[in-house]
Amino acid sequence: MMLEITKCIVYSSIKYLRAAETNQLQAKLRTYESNAFGRSMGSCLRLSSTSFVGRDFKIMSQQLPAIINGPLRREWSTLANDRKKVIEIWYNCFVAHGELVSLVYTGQISDDFGEYCRIVHQKVDELTAAIVELEAVCARYHIAGSRVVSKTSKLHVLHHLRDDLVRFAPAIHFESEKGEQFNKFIRERIFHTNRHNSSRDVLTLFGRQFMFLHIIDGGFWQDKDDRVNAGDAIHQYMETHPDFGSVYLGADREYSDNNTSVKEFKKGAVGFFLDLRDHVQSTIILGQIADIVHNEQDGTPYVHLNVFAPFRELAPQTPECSFPYSIYSNCVNDTSGGNLIVAPWPIPTHPFAADSLHLDDLVDLQPYDLQNGYSVVNVSKFGTLWYLLQNNVRALYAQSMIKFIYVHFYFFITPPHFIYQINN
Numbered sequence: 397m398m399l400e401i402t403k404c405i406v407y408s409s410i411k412y413l414r415a416a417e418t419n420q421l422q423a424k425l426r427t428y429e430s431n432a433f434g435r436s437m438g439s440c441l442r443l444s445s446t447s448f449v450g451r452d453f454k455i456m457s458q459q460l461p462a463i464i465n466g467p468l469r470r471e472w473s474t475l476a477n478d479r480k481k482v483i484e485i486w487y488n489c490f491v492a493h494g495e496l497v498s499l500v501y502t503g504q505i506s507d508d509f510g511e512y513c514r515i516v517h518q519k520v521d522e523l524t525a526a527i528v529e530l531e532a533v534c535a536r537y538h539i540a541g542s543r544v545v546s547k548t549s550k551l552h553v554l555h556h557l558r559d560d561l562v563r564f565a566p567a568i569h570f571e572s573e574k575g576e577q578f579n580k581f582i583r584e585r586i587f588h589t590n591r592h593n594s595s596r597d598v599l600t601l602f603g604r605q606f607m608f609l610h611i612i613d614g615g616f617w618q619d620k621d622d623r624v625n626a627g628d629a630i631h632q633y634m635e636t637h638p639d640f641g642s643v644y645l646g647a648d649r650e651y652s653d654n655n656t657s658v659k660e661f662k663k664g665a666v667g668f669f670l671d672l673r674d675h676v677q678s679t680i681i682l683g684q685i686a687d688i689v690h691n692e693q694d695g696t697p698y699v700h701l702n703v704f705a706p707f708r709e710l711a712p713q714t715p716e717c718s719f720p721y722s723i724y725s726n727c728v729n730d731t732s733g734g735n736l737i738v739a740p741w742p743i744p745t746h747p748f749a750a751d752s753l754h755l756d757d758l759v760d761l762q763p764y765d766l767q768n769g770y771s772v773v774n775v776s777k778f779g780t781l782w783y784l785l786q787n788n789v790r791a792l793y794a795q796s797m798i799k800f801i802y803v804h805f806y807f808f809i810t811p812p813h814f815i816y817q818i819n820n
Contacts, residue, residue: 398497400550401523402453404543405493406460408530409486410443412539418443420471424463425456431665432760432777433458454497461487461494462762462774465733482537485530491733492523494776500557500567501778508786511718515785517558524551608644659755661699663688666761668783669701670754671793680723681793682706682738682759682773688750697750703741703793704761704771723792724775724784730764735772736784737764757783 410418422443428436433455448456464487472483496519505512527545545551557567564570582598589597612630616623634640659667663685671679683701690697706727719725728737738761760774775781 398457398500398554399450399453400548401527401545401554402457402493402497404545404548405486405489405527405530406448406453406456408534408543409483409490412482412486417467417472420467421460421463424466425459428459428463430459430760430762431660431662432667432758432774457490457494457497458760458774458776458778461490461733461776462735462760462772464490465730465735468732478537482533482539485526485533487732489523489526489530491776492519492526495519495734495781496523498776498778498781502566502782503568503779505566505782508719512782513558513561514718516561517555520554520557524555527551659758661685661688661750661753661755665755665758667758668756668787669748670756671748671752672754673752678754678791679793680756680787680791681753684761689747698747699750699753700747701745701753703745704738705741706736706738706792708789719785721788721790722785723787723789724781726789730772733772733775735762735764735775737770737772739768739770 413421425443435451435455464483468480468484468487472480475483496516499512499516499519502512524546531544531546533539560570561567585598585601586594588601611617611626612634614625616625637643659665666684667682669681669683671681681701681703682705683703686700686702688697688699706723708727724736729735730737757779758777759780760777761771762774764770764772773780773784775784
């Protein structure tokens with residue numbers, strides 16, 4: 397149900413943008429650098445063709461909110477007011493959509509499940525309001541090619557997502573994509589038929605395969621008056637022949653997981669690390685692996701981290717007041733995109749023993765203010781928003797040494813300035 401809404405927003409925005417603006421987005425998608433995703437869009441991507449598959453929309457739903465934020469503040473800031481207003485409203489849709497998919501595609505909710513369901517429902521309402529505003533603007537300016545999403549059944553079903561979460565746990569476990577991926581196996585079977593009665597032939601082949609699976613998995617079947625199962629010789633044969641599955645079951649391709657990426661402990665990886673040396677409460681470190689070196693004497697691996705630190709708010713400013721001590725509620729966010737603003741930690745850190753660090757979650761870290769060296773944590777990446785909401789800001793490494801001072805002169809129409817100081 398999220399896929400159809402993503403398609404409508406992406407297709408409508410691509411049709412509205414001019415060729416030069418589309419080319420800018422296309423170049424940024426092609427060159428998007430992050431280790432937080434299992435795949436990239438690739439150099440062959442052409443936005444103007446609008447010929448994407450489901451996994452492409454999953455990537456775009458996470459990356460486009462962070463990508464569009466840059467041109468809006470720089471290249472597109474000089475556009476005519478009407479065009480800039482429409483693009484900003486589209487951007488608000490992408491932001492609301494990105495926050496929702498970040499929550500929906502969270503694999504495990506260990507605590508505060510009731511609050512998780514409430515926030516998901518709140519984000520659904522915010523996305524609906526953003527879509528309605530976008531459709532009103534499209535109708536006012538007679539924008540051709542825009543789709544009406546608010547009257548679709550997909551958006552209606554999305555408002556019942558909270559009830560489905562209560563019944564079936566996180567939505568990532570009952571999405572329909574796994575069933576749709578089975579189509580490729582049906583297609584392979586059709587190649588081995590004469591096309592005269594494909595349905596019967598495919599059904600017969602899969603029926604035999606399922607019976608075969610039942611037998612080798614230790615299942616029982618009725619043989620005259622007795623219930624029997626496979627003997628030890630079959631299991632021994634499977635253990636001594638690792639290609640058994642591909643030869644007898646046609647398992648030449650596995651299901652692909654387009655939702656998460658492998659948490660590899662390698663150079664360049666950015667994420668939230670847990671410092672396991674504190675046995676009372678693990679400290680959370682936002683960092684990037686700069687290098688992994690080995691001790692010359694015993695070969696023990698040590699990790700050099702480039703640490704990033706957020707700016708602390710004087711008071712929680714977000715509506716998620718049910719998590720008053722969370723990282724997201726107590727640190728400064730980008731006002732337009734809601735992404736967490738961080739800066740490089742100026743004090744060098746000592747190398748960490750590799751066995752004392754645990755990569756808890758991968759992070760999509762993108763440049764924000766190159767002049768000051770600020771970056772943003774992309775909250776649209778699957779699972780990141782819930783991670784920032786659920787974890788306590790007091791567990792952050794070096795969080796007590798950076799203070800954020802919010803300077804805003806109300807009689808000037810200027811953006812707030814970021815000023816931070818380091819305590820001795």
